[in-house]
Amino acid sequence: xxxxxxxxxxxxxxxxxxxxxxxxxxxxxxxxxxxxxxxxxxxxxxxxxxxxxxxxxxxxxxxxxxxxxxxxxxxxxxxxxxxxxxxxxxxxxxxxxxxxxxxxxxxxxxxxxxxxxxxxxxxxxxxxxxxxxxxxxxxxxxxxxxxxxxxxxxxxxxxxxxxxxxxxxxxxxxxxxxxxxxxxxxxxxxxxxxxxxxxxxxxxxxxxxxxxxxxxxxxxxxxxxxxxxxxxxxxxxxxxxxxxxxxxxxxxxxxxxxxxxxxxxxxxxxxxxxxxxxxx
Amino acid sequence: xxxxxxxxxxxxxxxxxxxxxxxxxxxxxxxxxxxxxxxxxxxxxxxxxxxxxxxxxxxxxxxxxxxxxxxxxxxxxxxxxxxxxxxxxxxxxxxxxxxxxxxxxxxxxxxxxxxxxxxxxxxxxxxxxxxxxxxxxxxxxxxxxxxxxxxxxxxxxxxxxxxxxxxxxxxxxxxxxxxxxxxxxxxxxxxxxxxxxxxxxxxxxxxxxxxxxxxxxxxxxxxxxxxxxxxxxxxxxxxxxxxxxxxxxxxxxxxxxxxxxxxxxxxxxxxxxxxxxxxxxxxxxxxxxxxxxxxxxxxxxxxxxxxxxxxxxxxxxxxxxxxxxxxxxxxxxxxxxxxxxxxxxxxxxxx
Numbered sequence: 001x002x003x004x005x006x007x008x009x010x011x012x013x014x015x016x017x018x019x020x021x022x023x024x025x026x027x028x029x030x031x032x033x034x035x036x037x038x039x040x041x042x043x044x045x046x047x048x049x050x051x052x053x054x055x056x057x058x059x060x061x062x063x064x065x066x067x068x069x070x071x072x073x074x075x076x077x078x079x080x081x082x083x084x085x086x087x088x089x090x091x092x093x094x095x096x097x098x099x100x101x102x103x104x105x106x107x108x109x110x111x112x113x114x115x116x117x118x119x120x121x122x123x124x125x126x127x128x129x130x131x132x133x134x135x136x137x138x139x140x141x142x143x144x145x146x147x148x149x150x151x152x153x154x155x156x157x158x159x160x161x162x163x164x165x166x167x168x169x170x171x172x173x174x175x176x177x178x179x180x181x182x183x184x185x186x187x188x189x190x191x192x193x194x195x196x197x198x199x200x201x202x203x204x205x206x207x208x209x210x211x212x213x214x215x216x217x218x219x220x221x222x223x224x225x226x227x228x229x230x231x232x233x234x235x236x237x238x239x240x241x242x243x244x245x246x247x248x249x250x251x252x253x254x255x256x257x258x259x260x261x262x263x264x265x266x267x268x269x270x271x272x273x274x275x276x277x278x279x280x
Numbered sequence: 281x282x283x284x285x286x287x288x289x290x291x292x293x294x295x296x297x298x299x300x301x302x303x304x305x306x307x308x309x310x311x312x313x314x315x316x317x318x319x320x321x322x323x324x325x326x327x328x329x330x331x332x333x334x335x336x337x338x339x340x341x342x343x344x345x346x347x348x349x350x351x352x353x354x355x356x357x358x359x360x361x362x363x364x365x366x367x368x369x370x371x372x373x374x375x376x377x378x379x380x381x382x383x384x385x386x387x388x389x390x391x392x393x394x395x396x397x398x399x400x401x402x403x404x405x406x407x408x409x410x411x412x413x414x415x416x417x418x419x420x421x422x423x424x425x426x427x428x429x430x431x432x433x434x435x436x437x438x439x440x441x442x443x444x445x446x447x448x449x450x451x452x453x454x455x456x457x458x459x460x461x462x463x464x465x466x467x468x469x470x471x472x473x474x475x476x477x478x479x480x481x482x483x484x485x486x487x488x489x490x491x492x493x494x495x496x497x498x499x500x501x502x503x504x505x506x507x508x509x510x511x512x513x514x515x516x517x518x519x520x521x522x523x524x525x526x527x528x529x530x531x532x533x534x535x536x537x538x539x540x541x542x543x544x545x546x547x548x549x550x551x552x553x554x555x556x557x558x559x560x561x562x563x564x565x566x567x568x569x570x571x572x573x574x575x576x577x578x579x580x581x582x583x584x585x586x587x588x589x590x591x592x593x594x595x596x597x598x599x600x601x602x603x604x605x606x607x608x609x610x611x612x613x614x615x616x617x618x619x620x621x622x623x624x625x626x627x628x629x630x631x
Contacts, residue, residue: 175368182332183365185352187379201369
């Protein structure tokens, strides 16, 4: 056996695992997508496109898609703007607390999504921190609705994807060399101009990487839209869950799941191409 | 007042002093090397000049104007970084034109000056390339052109040749020196390579542990090192432990030499290997010559010279002789002679 062949063997356990817990169920999804739902709501084995036709002729699917895309886009952009300075600081700092600071930045990853949502309810609710504070300062007279609507979901989602985006940014900052900024300064560029002409352009690959990841995570997020949305926020992920569990309509859930998967695949490919283009 | 004045510059980091009381005057058009081992504070000094490091104490005056606290981007210093620091996302032309763009110069004028600068460093026609498509030597030239095109008040070169291979380094050394001379640009050159310092500069400041040990012309530094550190760091030298006799002469290996010994303390005699000559034992000693006898341990052919390891009564020393002369067989009894005035006594350092 050659060295490379032996090396490839190292991938085998992971490949088998993915095959068992991902590829096989996904195949099952594909199969279910061609089944039909009978008048009683029971699944009927079939090889037809009837379910797909139903799903895609329903205007609600289109609305869900727009909702998902818009929510993911806004959450990603907010998270990106908040993550970039943090990641830049962590990348740069020579503080001996750097390791600790990095752990703090990604700490939310260690907390269950459900717990974090309840944290947001305590902060953003009608009698939460923000509203109480704003009222006692006399800024508002009645509480502003910050949860159980799109605002709450966007805030919660942005927060939940930030740790991942910070990690992605740190991984993508390869070209960002302090000396380049010093060179820019020595050539007469002010700190602001240096950021604009050197730091930001060289961060673009990292920003693209982080944005891609944040977007995918937002698209597939379920807990945050479900709990912070209070039943008023409908996206693809919540609808798939409803169809699969409440309605036990597996064919429709399968069609929606595969549709979401393809949508994400398309976006990933596009963001990869964009990142490669920026790296040149 | 000189064109560039550094006075009493000091920089401390948490627990160490990087630069301690460095003062230096540089005339307009002069090329000065900051020479020293790594960690001696030479790069920190250069960075303070560029405004990339704030000095804790001291002042920098350029053309009678104090610039000690002026931000880097308003100093007009051309800095060539050790890693070249070319912008990877910009073409060669945009790299070179970067400083001109920041100065708000018209596009056509920038293009003209960039072309001129690239021609100066013999890179004409590479405008559209990206830095990573260039060889190390070409990147170095781009970095130089980028620093020169802004017509800097002072050109600062930080170990700029250390990433090049030996042959290219020779070429670049001469090229940079001739560009520096023809433009008459004041230059500060940080290096740990003595050949670079000796060949590229009008004066050398040898730095040791944050301080300037000696400032002088290359000849001064090499021929008349002021301290033991300079003698050891610049060029090669035999450091020979010696004693003194009743008449105050230095005694080496039991033989009194016509060399005055320091008044007190242990000391070593420093003699450059190429100042020593091997002669037959029978040759009489001329006036003003120092002489020790012993035998040849080993001869090593190094190309342009032969290194002879010699063993005398009290130790070993190395002699450099020109190649082409007949090699001496090992064990040959010989005498080693040198001019007494080529002997420099320095106090032994107590660790």
